[in-house]
Amino acid sequence: xxxxxxxxxxxxxxxxxxxxxxxxxxxxxxxxxxxxxxxxxxxxxxxxxxxxxxxxxxxxxxxxxxxxxxxxxxxxxxxxxxxxxxxxxxxxxxxxxxxxxxxxxxxxxxxxxxxxxxxxxxxxxxxxxxxxxxxxxxxxxxxxxxxxxxxxxxxxxxxxxxxxxxxxxxxxxxxxxxxxxxxxxxxxxxxxxxxxxxxxxxxxxxxxxxxxxxxxxxxxxxxxxxxxxxxxxxxxxxxxxxxxxxxxxxxxxxxxxxxxxxxxxxxxxxxxxxxxxxxxxxxxxxxxxxxxxxxxxxxxxxxxxxxxxxxxxxxxxxxxxxxxxxxxxxxxxxxxxxxxxxxxxxxxxxxxxxxxxxxxxxxxxxxxxxxxxxxxxxxxxxxxxxxxxxxxxxxxxxxxxxxxxxxxxxxxxxxxxxxxxxxxxxxxxxxxxxxxxxxx
Ligand SMILES: [Zn+2]
Ligand SMILES: [Zn+2]
Numbered sequence: 001x002x003x004x005x006x007x008x009x010x011x012x013x014x015x016x017x018x019x020x021x022x023x024x025x026x027x028x029x030x031x032x033x034x035x036x037x038x039x040x041x042x043x044x045x046x047x048x049x050x051x052x053x054x055x056x057x058x059x060x061x062x063x064x065x066x067x068x069x070x071x072x073x074x075x076x077x078x079x080x081x082x083x084x085x086x087x088x089x090x091x092x093x094x095x096x097x098x099x100x101x102x103x104x105x106x107x108x109x110x111x112x113x114x115x116x117x118x119x120x121x122x123x124x125x126x127x128x129x130x131x132x133x134x135x136x137x138x139x140x141x142x143x144x145x146x147x148x149x150x151x152x153x154x155x156x157x158x159x160x161x162x163x164x165x166x167x168x169x170x171x172x173x174x175x176x177x178x179x180x181x182x183x184x185x186x187x188x189x190x191x192x193x194x195x196x197x198x199x200x201x202x203x204x205x206x207x208x209x210x211x212x213x214x215x216x217x218x219x220x221x222x223x224x225x226x227x228x229x230x231x232x233x234x235x236x237x238x239x240x241x242x243x244x245x246x247x248x249x250x251x252x253x254x255x256x257x258x259x260x261x262x263x264x265x266x267x268x269x270x271x272x273x274x275x276x277x278x279x280x281x282x283x284x285x286x287x288x289x290x291x292x293x294x295x296x297x298x299x300x301x302x303x304x305x306x307x308x309x310x311x312x313x314x315x316x317x318x319x320x321x322x323x324x325x326x327x328x329x330x331x332x333x334x335x336x337x338x339x340x341x342x343x344x345x346x347x348x349x350x351x352x353x354x355x356x357x358x359x360x361x362x363x364x365x366x367x368x369x370x371x372x373x374x375x376x377x378x379x380x381x382x383x384x385x386x387x388x389x390x391x392x393x394x395x396x397x398x399x400x401x402x403x404x405x406x407x408x409x410x411x412x413x414x415x416x417x418x419x420x421x422x423x424x425x426x427x428x429x430x431x432x433x434x435x436x437x438x439x440x
Contacts, residue, residue: 206387
């Protein structure tokens, strides 16, 4: 409760301050004048989500609208991705990304504009929902694009508004950077994105310098054996037992091969092998996800997964042609590295305009985000993803009184951000950030 009161106290000066600062005032006036447009845009996107790589209607809507503001469209960036460029004299080049895809989740928010949409994935029909709030990102993106045109006199440089397909499946960004049309996009000095945060308050921006999200690898490992009767194990080499040993042993990579301050996760999410209790099968397939921040940790895990697997197989008496098969799926993405120098600039900007408490420190997480693919590490383009608050103090207070006290998380069927408050606030805050960066 104490925290809630202090947050409420913080909101009052924030509003007063917004009226005294000309950049904020312009942005705040813009969001008020465009409130109906923004709310309708959000509701329309929310009601009509599309699955990863299939964001046809969504992309068309964004493209037509942003083109009507005077942005030059760069198409053919893979799937439904496109860029929208606004050149406005000499100055920094800033890329700002939104993602566009929904998730195969059945919405249970009870909202009047809740999604009833379905989508096709591998010949199956799924309900679709913007359960990760990419509709918040898109509406903020479109509103900000419009505001930046209206305030063209106040800044100089080039803006790249990038709309990306398939973030949830980690396919979109890789497709963009490998497409020939990507070369038409000017090289940015800075790359930015926001992601909504289910528990931060509207008006709070979450910062996590350096590694913020993990590199993601998915691997299928086939453990071979020699099948036979379950009652005669001496004539077999049991891949079920071998798998059990392997699953246990690979956790020692995390505890004994990685440096304790260099995190890593190995999760075996599926074990498929065998049919019946009295038959020893020929093979078992394990499905893993591997999460790391540093390249060193990733290299160690990959090397040790193979060493442990091969040596256990050898110890079990398997010949060299029956060593385990390690299939790294084509879904790998690098870790998200938020440039600390850029973070400092962004933090200064947010704190100067919205007060110190508006910048909140967020701990790193082992989830993935393919924003990391846009040359963060190899080309060292300073990049940053900010967490954006979506919760009003009122709703946080109301939730605190409930029995389970749980605010619906991202990717859940009841996730319902306070869009009428957080979208205008995102636009105002990102506008201030861009204006300050354009002065650099
Ligand atoms: Zn997501
Ligand atoms: Zn997301």
